Amino acid sequence: MGEYIKDLSKIKIGNTQFRIELNAAYYRNGKYDIHIQCDKGRIGLSDREFLQLATCFMAAKKQLEHYKEIDPNE
Amino acid sequence: MSNPAVILLASTYIGGTEVRIEDNWAESIHFHFGMLRIDLTIDEFLDIADKMADAANEIIGAHNFDIRDFDPIFLNYYSAVLADLESVTIDKVKLSELIILKNNKLPVYRHLNQSRDYKALTGNADDLNNYTTQVNLIGQSNMERLKGILDSIKQCGYPYHNEYIILRNEQNVLLDGQHRASCLLYLYGPEHTVPVMRFHFKDNKYDVTDWHPWIRAIYRKIINLLRNLSHKISGGGQIDV
Numbered sequence: 179m180g181e182y183i184k185d186l187s188k189i190k191i192g193n194t195q196f197r198i199e200l201n202a203a204y205y206r207n208g209k210y211d212i213h214i215q216c217d218k219g220r221i222g223l224s225d226r227e228f229l230q231l232a233t234c235f236m237a238a239k240k241q242l243e244h245y246k247e248i249d250p251n252e
Numbered sequence: 253m254s255n256p257a258v259i260l261l262a263s264t265y266i267g268g269t270e271v272r273i274e275d276n277w278a279e280s281i282h283f284h285f286g287m288l289r290i291d292l293t294i295d296e297f298l299d300i301a302d303k304m305a306d307a308a309n310e311i312i313g314a315h316n317f318d319i320r321d322f323d324p325i326f327l328n329y330y331s332a333v334l335a336d337l338e339s340v341t342i343d344k345v346k347l348s349e350l351i352i353l354k355n356n357k358l359p360v361y362r363h364l365n366q367s368r369d370y371k372a373l374t375g376n377a378d379d380l381n382n383y384t385t386q387v388n389l390i391g392q393s394n395m396e397r398l399k400g401i402l403d404s405i406k407q408c409g410y411p412y413h414n415e416y417i418i419l420r421n422e423q424n425v426l427l428d429g430q431h432r433a434s435c436l437l438y439l440y441g442p443e444h445t446v447p448v449m450r451f452h453f454k455d456n457k458y459d460v461t462d463w464h465p466w467i468r469a470i471y472r473k474i475i476n477l478l479r480n481l482s483h484k485i486s487g488g489g490q491i492d493v
Contacts, residue, residue: 232304236324240262
């Protein structure tokens with residue numbers, strides 16, 4: 179496996195905590211592999227794939243804030 | 253039973269797997285990754301989006317770049333190239349020097365005054381109204397979006413909230429900001445010079461070297477046709493690249 183570098187962040191869904199973990203790239207092109215993982219499982223993504231996922235969440239957040247009129251600064 | 257009030261917030265494909273984020277009214281935010289579905293509360297969803305933005309900034313690590321300074325709908329479209337971003341700089345360019353990629357029947361590079369947005373501002377909105385693949389805010393038409401940007405520039409100036417026209421490397425080909433650039437051209441004319449942001453990619457990757465992109469588009473269509481034909485002959489379904 180790619181060498182563990184550091185935890186980038188932690189997210190919580192229900193009672194389960196997931197870590198977003200930065201690893202050196204091992205089996206894909208790119209600089210890093212990103213693992214989104216909890217004690218029971220893991221999703222492995224290349225850095226490009228993670229950026230696709232992250233920007234998808236950010237775009238979805240913008241749309242949700244727009245039509246539900248949520249103030250992002252609150 | 254499925255919820256009839258489902259609003260698609262954003263989608264993408266990761267490694268051939270469809271990713272969809274939906275708001276299911278009175279239920280939850282659904283995150284679909286292929287056949288997998290995870291239900292999120294709104295608070296969980298907003299928190300994940302923020303944490304992912306932080307993580308993305310660390311992964312990109314480009315000089316002068318903060319992912320939150322950019323329109324996430326644009327970033328979602330160009331996310332695959334962000335890993336190659338090295339730095340971001342501010343430059344000044346005359347509006348007449350800006351080049352856009354037009355995607356009608358075939359993709360072509362044209363000067364900004366050929367954009368569908370500029371044409372709409374000068375009285376011919378057919379191209380803009382018929383452009384169905386543009387992603388706007390939910391409930392917003394192409395024309396409403398354009399007029400909103402025009403009004404914003406009139407009232408608040410340009411750039412507002414660091415939302416610059418974005419160019420690739422040292423070239424004057426737009427990556428983002430065609431609406432803003434068209435509004436500026438309409439308001440101030442082709443000789444006006446404006447600040448722009450340049451995305452500098454590793455080894456000038458994503459420079460436009462092919463000034464006739466329609467040749468590549470036709471090539472891709474032929475290759476797809478041949479692949480699908482070969483796939484059908486061998487008993488499979490349709491594929492696309």
